């Protein structure tokens with residue numbers, strides 16, 4: 001058993017797949033509030049997702065795990081906590097936790113290291129505990145594994161812009177996008193904050209999206225932590241940026257799939273172009289915001305939240321036919337995986353997983369510099 005992964009497409013041998021058990025619609029906190037009156041959770045209420053939704057999501061997660069095992073991939077699963085318990089530090093109390101479906105948000109493997117992200121929701125402060133039994137076993141099995149945890153954040157009110165949500169939601173989209181580009185969003189710079197799912201791994205280059213859960217201090221911490229990498233902060237034309245993995249999706253050396261509704265920074269596009277990368281606009285998703293499952297806080301662009309088995313084989317949500325056709329035309333073997341019932345638990349196929357071992361080494365796919373890149 002070894003830990004190793006440098007990018008999103010090398011041959012996959014070992015992975016963690018999340019679980020839906022006990023997932024909670026979080027109680028309000030500075031970073032997040034939920035308001036789903038039509039689905040039984042009006043603003044100010046919280047509680048476990050309905051049992052029938054949990055059962056359907058777990059069935060899809062179990063089937064996905066089994067299909068990976070059939071392809072020879074070792075699959076591990078986390079240990080859910082009682083997420084309905086309140087959490088507290090000496091500085092705050094939060095009435096509920098969240099869940100352990102989206103593993104990708106919490107952990108990232110870079111080379112022989114697994115890094116626990118800071119996270120930026122109080123309800124997710126203890127989520128790392130769900131993965132600790134696995135991390136302990138990897139640490140003991142692989143003498144070369146580096147096990148790291150980013151500084152645990154305080155998440156006091158000083159980490160959040162007071163009154164952010166009502167003010168931000170009242171802005172027109174062009175002003176929101178301006179704030180996204182300047183990264184004047186929810187998080188202050190009081191402390192480093194990042195979710196692991198805001199990082200896309202391209203060998204020596206790590207692209208880190210500044211978002212509602214990742215601040216500039218978080219990127220600075222990552223840059224200091226990975227001194228042999230080039231760590232690039234990036235933004236896209238997305239009014240509610242939350243994780244890079246339904247926006248900028250590397251599929252193989254020289255090919256990245258891009259959510260066409262969320263334009264990339266021209267300097268970043270040029271960096272890819274001069275290094276001979278093709279940026280392919282993703283096909284329109286089959287779902288719309290109106291047809292997303294209940295209690296879903298992600299977007300229809302989970303259609304491109306794919307998992308690569310290797311640089312020729314990719315798992316795609318089974319009803320996303322336009323995306324599958326596009327990937328087929330690009331030369332991939334496409335493995336359809338039913339997964340929309342999992343979305344309310346925190347995402348798609350990429351969100352639900354963390355690769356522990358992919359064959360391969362650290363390569364430099366961007367030998368030419370451009371601008372700030």
Ligand code: ABU
Pocket residue numbers: 197242243244245246247298299300301302346347348351
């Ligand atoms: N990791 C979830 C991404 C969701 C979205 O961009 O719509």
